[in-house]
Amino acid sequence: MAPTGQVIEVTGVATGLLRQGKGKPVLFIHGANGVGAWLPFFENLSQNYDLLIPDHPGFGRSDDPSWIRSVPDIAFFYLDMLEQLDLRDVHLVGTSMGGWIASEMAIRNDRRIASLTMVGPAGIRVKGEPFGDIFMWSPEEATRNIFLNQEIADRLLSVKPTEEQLDVMMKNRFAVTKYGWQPRMYNPDLEKWLHRVKVPTFIGWGREDKIVPSSYAARWKQRIPHARVTVYDNCGHLPHIEASDALFADVKTFIDGVAA
Amino acid sequence: MKFVLFHLMPYRNLDFVEAKKYRSAWTVLPNSLYDPAKGAEDYAAYIEQLVSGERLGFDVIAVNEHHQTAYGLMPAPNLIASALIQRTKHTKIGVFGRALPLVNNPLTIAEEFAMLDNISRGRLIVGFVRGIGSEYHTSGINPAFSHERFHEAHDLIVKSWTQPGPFAFEGEHFTLNYANLWPRPFQSPHPKIWIPSQGSAETIHWAAAPERKYPFVVTFSTAEAVERYLKVYRSEAENFGYEVSSDQLGWAAPIYVADTDEQAYEEARGPLESLFNDYLPMPWEMLIPPGYSSLASSKALAKVRTGLGTERQTLEQLVAKGTAIIGSPKTVRERIEQMRDKTGLGNMVCLLQFGTLNDELTNRNIERFAAEVMPHLQDRAPARKDAVPA
Numbered sequence: 001m002a003p004t005g006q007v008i009e010v011t012g013v014a015t016g017l018l019r020q021g022k023g024k025p026v027l028f029i030h031g032a033n034g035v036g037a038w039l040p041f042f043e044n045l046s047q048n049y050d051l052l053i054p055d056h057p058g059f060g061r062s063d064d065p066s067w068i069r070s071v072p073d074i075a076f077f078y079l080d081m082l083e084q085l086d087l088r089d090v091h092l093v094g095t096s097m098g099g100w101i102a103s104e105m106a107i108r109n110d111r112r113i114a115s116l117t118m119v120g121p122a123g124i125r126v127k128g129e130p131f132g133d134i135f136m137w138s139p140e141e142a143t144r145n146i147f148l149n150q151e152i153a154d155r156l157l158s159v160k161p162t163e164e165q166l167d168v169m170m171k172n173r174f175a176v177t178k179y180g181w182q183p184r185m186y187n188p189d190l191e192k193w194l195h196r197v198k199v200p201t202f203i204g205w206g207r208e209d210k211i212v213p214s215s216y217a218a219r220w221k222q223r224i225p226h227a228r229v230t231v232y233d234n235c236g237h238l239p240h241i242e243a244s245d246a247l248f249a250d251v252k253t254f255i256d257g258v259a260a
Numbered sequence: 261m262k263f264v265l266f267h268l269m270p271y272r273n274l275d276f277v278e279a280k281k282y283r284s285a286w287t288v289l290p291n292s293l294y295d296p297a298k299g300a301e302d303y304a305a306y307i308e309q310l311v312s313g314e315r316l317g318f319d320v321i322a323v324n325e326h327h328q329t330a331y332g333l334m335p336a337p338n339l340i341a342s343a344l345i346q347r348t349k350h351t352k353i354g355v356f357g358r359a360l361p362l363v364n365n366p367l368t369i370a371e372e373f374a375m376l377d378n379i380s381r382g383r384l385i386v387g388f389v390r391g392i393g394s395e396y397h398t399s400g401i402n403p404a405f406s407h408e409r410f411h412e413a414h415d416l417i418v419k420s421w422t423q424p425g426p427f428a429f430e431g432e433h434f435t436l437n438y439a440n441l442w443p444r445p446f447q448s449p450h451p452k453i454w455i456p457s458q459g460s461a462e463t464i465h466w467a468a469a470p471e472r473k474y475p476f477v478v479t480f481s482t483a484e485a486v487e488r489y490l491k492v493y494r495s496e497a498e499n500f501g502y503e504v505s506s507d508q509l510g511w512a513a514p515i516y517v518a519d520t521d522e523q524a525y526e527e528a529r530g531p532l533e534s535l536f537n538d539y540l541p542m543p544w545e546m547l548i549p550p551g552y553s554s555l556a557s558s559k560a561l562a563k564v565r566t567g568l569g570t571e572r573q574t575l576e577q578l579v580a581k582g583t584a585i586i587g588s589p590k591t592v593r594e595r596i597e598q599m600r601d602k603t604g605l606g607n608m609v610c611l612l613q614f615g616t617l618n619d620e621l622t623n624r625n626i627e628r629f630a631a632e633v634m635p636h637l638q639d640r641a642p643a644r645k646d647a648v649p650a
Contacts, residue, residue, distance in 0.1 A: 170555065170562060177550035182401065
């Protein structure tokens with residue numbers, strides 16, 4: 001069951017947070033569309049770990065302070081949060097934009113980070129292989145392009161969002177624009193520092209990802225040679241929804257295998 | 261009233277069947293559909309049309325800026341303005357406007373305008389705009405910072421025109437150690453600044469502030485919206501403690517004049533409907549990228565969630581709503597008079613070529629308008645007692 005949301009203050013920023021479970025701390029770092037519904041993937045994580053799912057500054061129930069203007073800012077913000085909550089040996093699990101944020105944290109300061117899991121991460125740009133243009137697509141196109149399995153898209157599109165959900169969707173879209181419009185969902189100064197990622201790293205990708213092509217996995221592997229990479233067949237941009245069980249099993253094996 | 265002969269310079273030879281295969285005539289329409297031979301003819305004809313405005317008595321001839329679209333072939337409007345300056349002697353030259361947030365060094369805009377002002381010996385009027393939504397896709401500029409960049413660029417440009425240089429400019433988006441314009445503008449303190457806009461409360465409030473009093477031009481809107489926005493400007497001025505002058509209030513609309521209403525409808529129908537249904541349409545995602553409008557106004561707009569021109573509009577609908585003014589000289593005169601009497605309107609920005617309208621009809625339209633509509637309205641105080649003449 002979904003935990004009751006709370007709002008905590010981090011570095012002066014009111015921050016929405018879902019927290020549930022016991023065990024090793026796992027920080028789930030959401031993607032461009034925000035946290036959304038309580039997913040089986042979250043339920044599974046929370047039954048095995050102390051799961052924390054914050055709303056990034058500007059997203060969901062979090063404030064949108066004007067001084068947080070970039071993904072590196074968000075990375076420092078979350079490093080502050082780890083210190084403030086005195087979380088140690090934290091396992092980062094970031095999808096899409098969240099994978100980008102996780103990598104920006106890991107290159108800056110990994111003292112409190114035990115491992116890094118990135119699923120279909122944005123953040124670097126391979127020339128000649130552009131991302132899908134999430135800002136040009138209509139909501140329906142975006143939903144259809146996010147998933148390979150169109151039954152999932154059909155199901156999502158058949159549900160009319162509530163007023164409250166529409167407000168959050170709009171807020172999230174403003175936030176992702178602020179952080180990712182230009183350069184488009186990447187930081188030109190990230191890739192050259194990825195050798196600083198020393199913690200155990202797992203990279204998951206949907207083979208049919210139309211947002212961040214799965215061909216990017218090779219570049220990440222090149223920059224973080226110790227990373228374990230798994231590409232999921234018959235899966236689009238969100239393996240934590242479309243290949244939820246397989247991804248969870250791999251993430252659990254990976255996290256449990258990391259020496260404490 | 262003052263009259264502006266305004267041009268968008270559309271690419272008329274567009275293959276509309278092919279163009280409809282794309283989501284818009286903006287940004288994503290392949291430029292393989294542009295034929296330079298045809299485009300060059302359009303440029304030549306359009307420049308002649310604008311130049312004729314001086315002979316025919318228009319107060320201002322004006323151009324504007326748009327990017328990567330068949331809707332308008334003026335990504336660099338100052339180039340056209342420069343040509344117009346060479347071909348005219350007295351008429352004012354309007355650039356309505358430059359999109360300030362889209363450039364990475366706004367000082368280049370200040371410099372170019374200062375050059376045009378010198379070359380024309382003080383005939384320049386400039387417009388400051390934010391560019392339309394699709395231009396944040398084409399320029400890559402982040403729409404989340406559109407308002408910040410607009411205001412910062414504005415401050416830099418005006419400062420560079422009015423304060424002795426060199427000075428350092430320290431902004432969030434633009435930082436320069438040396439701002440020192442050579443040449444300074446010809447006009448003192450600087451060319452008049454107009455604000456053409458689709459209308460937003462924030463923009464009107466800002467433009468009407470006493471330290472600016474920038475003339476506001478409502479573009480491509482229904483008569484009801486034009487009336488509303490101009491009234492908002494008037495009441496903003498009152499709240500600031502001054503009475504609005506008619507030369508602060510403008511309206512931009514497509515206009516077509518012929519002998520009779522019937523003839524005007526017949527001749528304008530295809531071209532007008534092409535403007536609104538073929539050249540202008542773009543989906544919501546291109547029109548209102550996130551951050552381009554405030555969160556509050558985006559929410560309101562999202563409820564209707566119409567892009568621009570997503571539903572086909574007929575000439576009759578456009579005329580009924582007052583977006584376009586089409587008819588006999590008497591009809592057209594009366595429509596403008598009505599708006600003037602209701603709002604104190606002082607600047608009529610006339611789009612006399614629109615969509616596919618050919619040269620013959622365009623030239624006839626411009627001449628008719630100048631001869632049979634303009635003289636009745638030009639340079640007269642608006643009927644409103646409380647409106648101050650220019």
